[in-house]
Amino acid sequence: MRLILAEKPSVAKNIADALQIKTKQDGYFEGNDYVITWAFGHLVQLYDAKDYESKMARWKIDNFPFIPADFKYKVKSDPRNRQRSDRGAEKQLRIIHNLMKRNDVDMIISACDYDREGQLIGDSIIYRGTKPNKKVYRLLLNEWTQTEVLKGLESIKPNDTMKPLRDAGISRQWADWVIGINLTSVATLKYQKGKGKALNIGRVLLPTLKIIYDRDMEIETFVPEDYFKLTATFQTKDKHKYEGTYVEGNKEKFKSKEMLDKVNQTIQAKQAVVIDKQVEKKKEFAPLLFNLSNLQGYITNKYKGWTSDKVLKVAQSLYEKKFITYPRTSSMALEESLVGKTAKVLETHSSDLPYKDEVKFQKTKRVFNNAKVESHSAIIPTYVKPKRLSSDDQLVYTAIKNRFIMQFMPLAEYEETKLTTKVDVAEGVFASKGKVQLVEGWKKVENIQSKDTILPLVHVQEEVDLLDSKVSSHVTKPPKSHTERTLLRVMETCGKGYKEDESEEMAGTILSGFSIGTPATRAETMKKLKDIGYITARGKNLVCTELGKKLVETFPVQDLFDLEFTGRLEKSLSDIQKGKSSKNEFLSMIFSFTNESVETIKGGKDIIINELVSTSSTKEVLGKCPICRSGVIEGQKGFGCSNWKSGCKFVIWKNDKFLATMKKKPSKTMVKSLLKNGVVTVKGLTSKKGNKFNANMRYEKNQDNNFFSWKMEFTK
Known part of the structure; x- marks a missing residue:
């Protein structure tokens, strides 16, 4: 009898279905040859500091640094009451260990996810307490379809061969515990006033915060500059019009308006001639x-x-649910061994497409490339087609399926035309660009509409009329705030060689392993930064809060903000996983770093980064609500009516989008004055060009709905 341990009940059910086992007992399935049980993710966790020494129950700065001589594990805590063990985890651990001890069980197979976290989950359960006296093997799968499960069970590996993966998992877990426990505790004691949630310090949190902070600073210190362009409208003999932009010495943006005005005056009523025409067919992958x-x-x-x-x-x-392959991957290609399987998956998904005749399976290096695969292949659909999906599932599934089908559609093709038009009296020339889509190709899959810019048919040396020309003024724009998309790209490549308009191909060539976090943890990092109040979302944009800014500007352990430093740590973990580096060396470096960092914080300046106000105190009433005349009070996200439980919706949001366009946030003083007088003078607003100005502001209810909008009156 073989005992299989899955990471979750749903995966255990997939394995049971593949083996056609129907009998379910309390905590496991049982068939003739296999018993299948499950964890609920992590069933055990590292000891808390107070579990090692009772004095650590009280946070005292003299108790740190604290690094246990021997790391120990306990049953995971109950999320509702962290002082006691999770009863469900306790029960399932008992079931698993009783099954392991059964006389008829002669082999244990860990079927947890094939990554360092999955390895850690399985091993922390199987080797808990005494080492099992039965052989332990590993099932390594990229998907949970019946075919793959049966094939995988024929080629299980001894679990001992997974030691580098386990070492990487342990190294990550212990490193994050040591840095988190020590630096969070000491930073909170040193830099926070008032009791409440801790000042969170983490190996991946801080560099991610720094990326957002740096972009915020670029935007804040950006000085807009004026520039000018000269555009002209030409007409062919057939009365077709086209536009051209004035270019002189490869430059089309000019700082001097006077210079362009002079050129503009010179060219009036002059004849123009087409001096060059380039037509090129281009392919889009x-x-x-x-x-x-x-x-x-x-x-x-x-x-x-x-x-x-x-x-x-x-x-x-x-x-x-068996519909897609393993999602927590950093690869954008497939292993070459998957060619036959991929062809069958493509056939399954393209058979009913209106453009199925254009779908052709090919083995290309762009899709199948072992050199571009790190642990797991890219995400693709499996041969199992879903019958019914929720709207969220459908949206993500369709994106994955479409991206897969696109690889086997014809390339998209377009024709690009470049015209150069010369007006004799001008030193420069006028450049025009046209683009016409010739073959839709893969764009058909998502019905991507290409914008054509059609130029008229003209020949070199053909004369054209200058119909109109004008000098237009423009302003340079600040860089854009980070979104989750751009932040993920910087984290994935550790900022190396990253440009916002860079193709995905370039990102894929960045040295593997040198990153901030892993595909599995980056989303969690962003969520945590929002939850602990270091960043906030404004629409799609991510920006630092005042607390986040203050932390970056004040916290003395600068290495934790350094992308290079964090990238090297992640690279070390990747090397441990590949068997190229030692777990002990890595942990020794982490322990030294932690000891030094604690001493740096202790010896640093006494500054308050975060002051927590007691929530038990009565909230100050700032004025009367213009809707229901109840008191308006300050909340975490805005200044709102205290009668909100009864349905009053009056609120002035702290991240108000209209005020944000002028680099302003509502303050308590501003809200008090507004509620008292109906109008408030706001000083130091910033225009789009970067100029400062003052204005009188009113906050008035809209006529057609219950919301309020700002009205601005300029002051002299």
Whole structure:
């Protein structure tokens, strides 16, 4: 009899279905040859500091640094009461260990996810207490379909061969515990006033916060500059019009308006001639297959209200339902051994498409490339077609399926035309660009509409008339705030060689392993930064809060903000996983770093980064609500009516979008004055050009709904 341990009940059910085992007992399935049981993710966790020494129950700065001589595990805590063990986890551990001890069980197979976290989950359960006296093997799968489960059980590996993967999992877990426990405790004691939630310090949290902070600072310190362009409208003999932009010495943006005005005056009523024409056919490849970061970026950018965390949860659910392959991957290609299987999957999904005749399976390096696969292949659908999906599942599944089909459609092709028109009296020339889509190819899959810019048919040396010309003024724009999509790209590549308009192909060539976090943890990091109040979301944009800014500007352990430093740590974990580096060396470095960091914080300046106000005190009433005359009080996200429980919706949001366009946030003083007088003078507003100005502001109810809008009156 073989005992299989799955990571979750849903996966155990998939394995039982594949083996056609129907008999379910309390905590396991049982058939003739197999018993299948399950965990609920992690069933055990590391000891808390107070479990090692009772003095650690009280946070005292002198108790740190604290690094246990021997790391120990306990049953995971009950999420509702952290002082006691989770009863469900306790019971399931008992069931698993009783099954392991059964006389008829001669082999244990860990079927947890094939990654360092999955390895850690399985091993922490199987080797808990005494080492089992039965052989332990590993089932390594990329999907949970029946075919793959049966094939995988024929080629299980001894669990001992997974030691590098386990070492990487342990190294990550212990490192995060040591850095988190020590630096969070000491930073909270040193820099926080008032009791409440801790000042969270983490190995992946801080560099991610720094990426957002740096972009915020770029935007804040950006000085807009004026520039000018000269555009002209020409007409051919056939009365067809086209536009051209003035270019001189490869430059089309000019700082001097006077210079362009002079050129504009000179060319009036002059004849123009087409001096060059370039026509080129260009091919467009379909975007590469999804890895997790690209899938998260694509969905969060395209659909409102989606976060990276939500995309991961939906993808994980589709994986457990057997509809897609393993989602927590960093690869954008497939292993070459999957060629035959992929052809069958493509046939399954393309048989009923209106353009099925254009879908042709080919083995290309762009899709099948072992050198571009790290642990797991890219995310693709399996041969199991879902009959019914929820709207969220459908949205993510369709994106994955479409991206897969695109790889086997014809390339898209377009024709690009460049015209150069010369007006003799001008030193420069006028450049025009046209683009016409010739072959839709892979764009048909998602009905991607290409914008054509059609130029008239003209020949070199043909004379054209200058109909009109004008000098237009423009302003340079600040960089854009980070979105989850752009932040994921920087985290994935650790900022190396990253440009926002860079193709996904380039990102895929960045040295594997050198990143911030892993595909599995980046979404969780973003969510945590929001939950602990270091960043906030404004629509799709992510920006630092005052607390986040203060932490970056004040916290003395600068290495934790450094992308290079964090990238090297993640690279070390990747090397441990590949057997190229030692767990003990890595942990020794982490322990030294932690000891030094604690001493740096202790010896640093006494500054308050975060002051927690007691929530038990009565909230100050700032004025009367203009709707129901109840008191308006300050909340975490805005200044709102205290009568909100009865349905009053009056609120002035702290991240008000209209005020944010002028780099302003509502303050308590501003709200008091507004409620008292109906108008408030706001100083230091910033225009789009970066100029400062003052204005009188009113906050008035809209006539057609219950919402309020700002009205602005300029002051002299």
